């Protein structure tokens with residue numbers, strides 16, 4: 001079949017942007033342009049398989065960064081060069097919120113409008129933006145702002161991501177957000193625009209010896225591999241290479257490590273089935289797409305201890321027989337990406353990645369990939385599709401990643417926090433690790449505390465710590481008003497009441513209480529908090545982040561938002577109890593019949609809020 | 618392409634369906650196994666000739682040991698599997714899926730089969746309230762991913778928008794689109810290999826589109842009409858039928874269907890010629906024919922226009 005494009009030309013800048021990503025590729029003859037970028041692909045053999053389709057997302061990023069939006073000409077040029085149908089390229093570009101498909105101001109500010117920031121800013125974090133830069137989405141000026149889901153800076157109470165296109169281009173994450181201060185920053189030359197780097201790890205001051213996973217945060221220089229090594233870095237990989245892949249997996253098995261990305265799956269089982277799979281090659285992916293509202297733990301690790309992730313992934317690759325690993329980092333995390341990129345380069349230059357690592361018969365390298373604004377891309381199979389240059393739609397399971405994952409090959413995938421636990425396990429031994437925490441939830445856990453606590457931030461505690469104890473570590477409820485509720489586990493988690501402070505924060509402890517630890521979110525609400533707002537935002541979040549593939553979630557999340565609105569506005573159809581019953585039926589179909597965890601958990605928090613009487617039933 | 622199970626069948630697998638033990642060839646789906654036993658399971662996105670995408674979630678069944686319901690169209694049977702197709706849990710889910718669709722999509726012209734299921738499950742399309750007004754042309758298509766028009770919840774959001782009429786062959790009425798992916802599959806590797814259309818956008822605003830929503834004549838479309846043939850809800854409709862429905866002259870009771878072999882080339886595609894009042898109003902291809910499996914090219918599908926002259 002011939003590939004057909006519109007004949008609309010790409011500008012020299014657009015071509016340059018695409019070529020900066022794909023220039024190394026050999027292309028079929030006929031895909032050269034006439035110098036003006038004008039081309040019509042008729043006559044070029046094309047199968048839409050595009051052997052290098054995985055470069056689609058990086059190339060779309062390059063166009064977006066350079067030009068500020070993706071024009072028809074640019075899209076055609078890219079499609080033709082990669083052998084992907086323009087309709088499909090468009091389908092991919094229009095899936096992600098960081099790509100613009102119409103001309104847009106060079107500066108776009110994505111303002112967090114999610115649960116924690118809404119609560120902190122009395123429901124309207126965007127008010128100050130309108131005053132300065134006009135209505136949301138108004139692209140008539142130099143700067144446009146739009147609302148964004150949680151940006152992983154909840155401990156700061158407000159946040160924004162700024163995307164600046166052109167030469168030079170820049171992405172910065174700022175928090176806390178003050179419109180005036182941001183306006184001053186944007187007056188500076190673009191390459192001086194700075195991320196507001198911060199990490200809040202209160203135990204660093206109060207009790208540093210209690211930190212295992214966070215022990216290097218704020219201590220080692222995150223840009224120096226030597227500093228990393230002088231703080232214990234690369235001891236775990238050395239040990240792994242000494243004991244061999246099978247014994248690494250045995251240590252992980254002994255440790256009883258469970259995944260920290262939300263699903264709490266035993267890590268050793270995953271590793272073992274990848275290692276044993278006879279198909280080749282194997283891949284290992286580090287899931288660094290952290291986007292669960294209320295979660296910021298992975299960002300802190302990436303920004304402050306990036307080498308630990310590189311080392312952890314290298315060990316995972318070694319144990320499972322991979323030569324290549326990927327880190328898929330959230331597109332809204334520019335500093336994390338910068339630090340990881342730097343760490344990978346440093347490690348490579350020191351022989352810690354590449355061929356014959358530590359002079360052993362072990363080759364491994366890591367490629368860094370960037371998301372483009374889609375919570376669903378954190379679902380593991382959606383993430384594979386995203387790397388492959390497709391829409392981040394989750395796949396039906398089975399087959400599971402260990403059978404057919406990235407590029408349909410056996411693939412291991414772990415969350416950032418899971419991988420850094422591997423270092424600890426190899427250092428102290430699997431059995432010793434299994435003695436930390438509870439018998440069924442071993443090790444320590446990172447908790448993201450935000451909302452009405454005196455010291456919001458990232459905390460590390462052994463599994464089994466009581467919710468009340470954890471809140472005490474953070475100085476207790478910050479306001480004179482008492483505690484109303486805690487959101488455990490994020491938007492996909494559930495609310496628990498002030499009478500449940502003795503819940504043990506372990507996988508089994510929260511399960512007994514009908515809750516989940518999810519990604520470690522502990523968001524605190526005092527008596528003044530507007531829970532109607534919170535659950536409305538949660539409903540909106542799922543509607544806006546649904547990939548749209550399956551009916552229960554695509555339509556169900558829209559209906560759920562409408563129902564929450566009607567209940568909170570008291571404009572119910574029929575009686576309130578009819579509406580509550582309908583909400584329950586919706587929850588059931590989403591939970592039972594959705595393809596992936598997004599739809600399956602989209603009703604949890606909302607249901608729990610009604611059940612606890614936090615909002616009027 | 619179609620399931621090539623025939624080649625890989627070696628063994629027979631024993632499963633229990635609604636309490637009755639049945640055997641089916643290894644590699645069969647739960648759906649195929651059930652249908653071979655005469656058990657009716659409603660489907661929407663599934664089509665024998667297309668790769669299952671399992672997105673509609675209408676065909677869900679219970680499988681013992683599974684926390685959630687399971688899509689019968691894509692899940693293969695395994696030895697000892699215990700399947701329940703007729704529980705309240707299953708019926709509730711199917712009813713709800715149909716109601717979610719009917720509350721957001723115009724399902725007034727659907728296959729008899731689908732209409733039957735909607736009746737069986739007593740679908741109430743107003744269960745989520747009155748339907749919201751249609752969007753203007755292009756509005757849904759240009760929404761930034763992850764954003765939507767906030768409403769007050771009093772009206773049920775729909776996918777309603779004006780019909781797209783941009784060529785003489787067929788019209789696209791996406792108010793009727795249930796997003797079953799069949800057209801995209803038929804235009805892609807499952808039949809046509811043209812890739813003129815794809816999924817665009819995300820979530821409730823996801824839609825079928827060409828690149829930048831350009832009209833079909835500016836797209837790669839070659840008017841084979843295969844997408845029209847697979848569309849279960851008449852979102853894609855031949856222009857003649859659309860026009861006749863508009864002026865209310867479309868009348869299936871006055872139509873006759875004649876089978877013939879396409880005269881245009883040597884492949885030997887079977888055609889079904891639908892005529893009304895001695896005029897050809899539609900050309901389809903029988904699903905059960907192993908050359909075409911329901912698919913045709915532009916000449917067979919639309920060549921009749923020269924005959925009608």
Ligand SMILES: Cc1cc2nc3c(=O)[nH]c(=O)nc-3n(C[C@H](O)[C@H](O)[C@H](O)COP(=O)(O)O)c2cc1C
Pocket residue numbers: 258259260261262263264265267287288289290291292375376377378379380381413414415416418419596597598
């Ligand atoms: C909607 C959705 C979003 C997810 N997002 C993330 C994420 O951002 N990071 C993550 O590690 N896991 C995420 N997951 C879980 C992954 O699918 C997968 O279980 C995890 O990466 C496995 O790693 P682990 O075993 O180390 O937890 C998400 C799951 C769902 C359903």
Ligand code: SF4
Pocket residue numbers: 376393394545546547548549550551553554594595596597598599600
């Ligand atoms: S549950 Fe939602 S996010 Fe997951 S596949 Fe279905 S539509 Fe997509």
Ligand code: SF4
Pocket residue numbers: 800803804809811812813814837838839840841842843844845
């Ligand atoms: S008519 Fe044929 S080529 Fe055109 S969109 Fe439909 S399937 Fe694709």
Ligand code: SF4
Pocket residue numbers: 793794795796797798799800801825844847848849850851852853
């Ligand atoms: S247009 Fe028809 S075939 Fe295509 S997705 Fe919509 S309902 Fe399915």
Ligand code: FES
Pocket residue numbers: 112113114115116117118149150151152153154157158159293294295
């Ligand atoms: S950064 Fe705003 S809610 Fe997380």
Ligand code: FES
Pocket residue numbers: 659660661662663670671672673674675676677688689690691
């Ligand atoms: S028919 Fe099985 S999911 Fe659509």
